[in-house]
Amino acid sequence: MRLFLLAVLTGVLAGCSKGDDLKSAALSVKVHYEGFRPGCVSLTVTDQAEVSRHVTTNVNVSAGPPPGTLAVAVFRQAGWSNDVRVEASAKEQSCDGAQVATAQADASLAKDGITPVELSLSAMDSDGDGFVRLEDQGTDCNDRDANLGGPKAWYPDDDNDGYGNLQLPAKITACEGPALTASRTGDCDDRDPSVHPDQAEFRCDGRDDNCDDVKDESFDVGGTCLNDVQCPGAKVCANGGVACNSTVTPTAYYFDEDGDGKAGADGGVTCGPPPSGTVAEFSDCDESSVYVNKGLTEVCDRLDNNCSGGAPDEGITCGPRELSWEGSPGGANRARWNAIAVGQDLAWLAGVGGSDLKGNVLKIQSDGVMVQSNCTGQYLAAWVSKTGQLFLAGEDGSLASKTVDEPTCTLATTKPLSDAPLNGIVGFDSADGLSPTLYAVASNGNIFKWSPPAAPTRIAETGINLRAVNGTTGPDTLLAVGAQDTPGPARFTVLRYNPADGAWLPETLPPSLPNGYLTGVSVVNPNYAYAVGDKGVFLERNHGQWRTRTFLPSDVNATGVKAFGQKAVYATTVAGEVLFFNGGSWVSAYSGSNPLRAIDGQSPTRIGAAGLLGTYQFFRWPKP
Secondary structure (H helix, E strand, O other): OOOOEEEEOOOOOOOOOOOOOOOOEEEEEEEEEEOOOOOEEEEEEEEOOOOOOEEEEEEEOOOOOOOEEEEEEEEOOOOOOOEEEEEEEEEOOOOOOOEEEEEEEEEEOOOOEEEEEEEEEEOOOOOOOOOOOHHHOOOOOOOOOOOOOOOEEEEEOOOOOOOOEOOOOOOEEEOOOOOOEEOOOOEOOOOOOOOOOOOOOOOEOOOOOOOOOOOOOOOOOOOEEEOOOOOEEEEEEEOEEEEEEOOOOOEEEEEOOOOOOOOOEEEEEEOOOOOOOOEOOOOOOOOOOOOOOOOOOOOOOOOOOOOOOOOOOOOOOOOHHHOOEEEEOOOOOOOEEEEEEEOOOEEEEEEEOOOOOOOOEEEEEOOOOEEEEOOOOOEEEEEEOOOOOEEEEEHHHEEEEEOOOOOOOEEEEOOOOOOOOEEEEEEEOOOOOOOOEEEEEEOOOEEEEEOOOOOOEEEEEOOOEEEEEEOOOOHHHOEEEEEEOOOOOOEEEEEEEEOOOOEEEEOOOOOOOOOOOEEEEEEEEOOEEEEEEHHHOEEEEEOOEEEEOOOOHHHOOEEEEEEEEOOEEEEEEOOOEEEEEOOOOEEEEEEOOOOEEEEEEEEOOEEEEEEOOOOEEEEOOOOO
């Protein structure tokens, strides 16, 4: 008995050589498929005389759209009869897939040569996704949607993030899964919905957030780095991000802000090069005052001059007269001193002459010699140059100047531009020895610039009732204060001068201030200034920002202010007091019976105050 040999060829029928009895006859089997592309075709040849004899081979079908044809050759085999049955079955996806179509035919190998056999397989895969519709015994969950293939394995997904638990097997295989399952697996922490595969490591936390068996791979943990102050360190996780952990202590640097040659302002810390203009030595405990640093000797001025950290004037003996104010308590018929200007070696008082007819200007020299004279007009403000020359501003737009030795004043006026009272005046000495440049402010809001002997010129009409003006190193530090009182009630106002365009710009003041007028301003340096006014108002300008400080006791109306730093501010009041602010609270430095109108000083040990009925007082200078 002969057997049959099954040979599988794809598209080619094998030839046979002469004298080969087994290969002298063959079946040329062509398997046609349409409506779908099988993943695999199984071809079985069975001996009809003895069905236990059969041979099966699987053919993987190449990619491509249907229809298509597979070619197979079947040869004689020893021990088989000549009559065989050829059967083809189509499977979805692979040879292990669902069987979706079959075809069979009987054939004979009794005659030498090639006998053709045609088989046709038909099923429907409408969306071309490789899965056949259910009607044809396929498993396509939706044959109208190529994105939905056959049933999937659904894995437990307790955190509902779309990824099943890596540690658990599938719960079910179906087109749709039950609640809290997912068709994708690989979730390494099924309690945290933010942790799952197919994402970058999104936070540095010592955990594997994208389930690739690597922790924090996106963050170079342990890599070298420089922190924000340029100190070397290693990258570590911090609050979900990366920080540079350094064990190196940076160097602190300081710079001189107040111009006293000693550095105490924060210049930053770094392991890198020193910031420009800084030093590593801390030598100034108060960068608001040139009268305080570690290089100074302690003097009797209520300040910690040498930065010892102790009480002011600590380590020295200050006698009663060294901390007291001395001068004239005032008396009947004397002049009303509205203004005071303290220079290097003398002080000037000015105002309205009294009925004693001694005059409205008083010069007090450092040796105690006093000369009182008269200057036509009634004056409200004064400023003294470095040469000792006096400049006055007053009622009816009056201006005047007087040198140390002149018996009379040289007069000027703001008329006809304005006849409003000039309430404040300040000047800046000329570097070339020429006349200083002065600025005067009026109650109608006009501001005048005056460079004697030229006539004053009006440089602004602000509409603010201005009561005082002050500056220190140059016009760019000028501040004018008063109130916006039209329409009323009066609202505290500060104007800052911008030399670049000549504008006087309103400054933003703290909210919730009472109504009233600012009556005095003292500019310490470009970074610090102080203003006082009605109802005890006390304001500090610190690096461009105004804030309220402790109001004067009993909310008394202040009339003037002179500051030498954050811990050295003097103010005069209508109650006849000179008050001292030490950075935290006010204390009384002098108390008299007559209202005081003005205060000025060259240093913390050279200060003067003036007021009604000829009252004047000096701190430490001049001493009889």
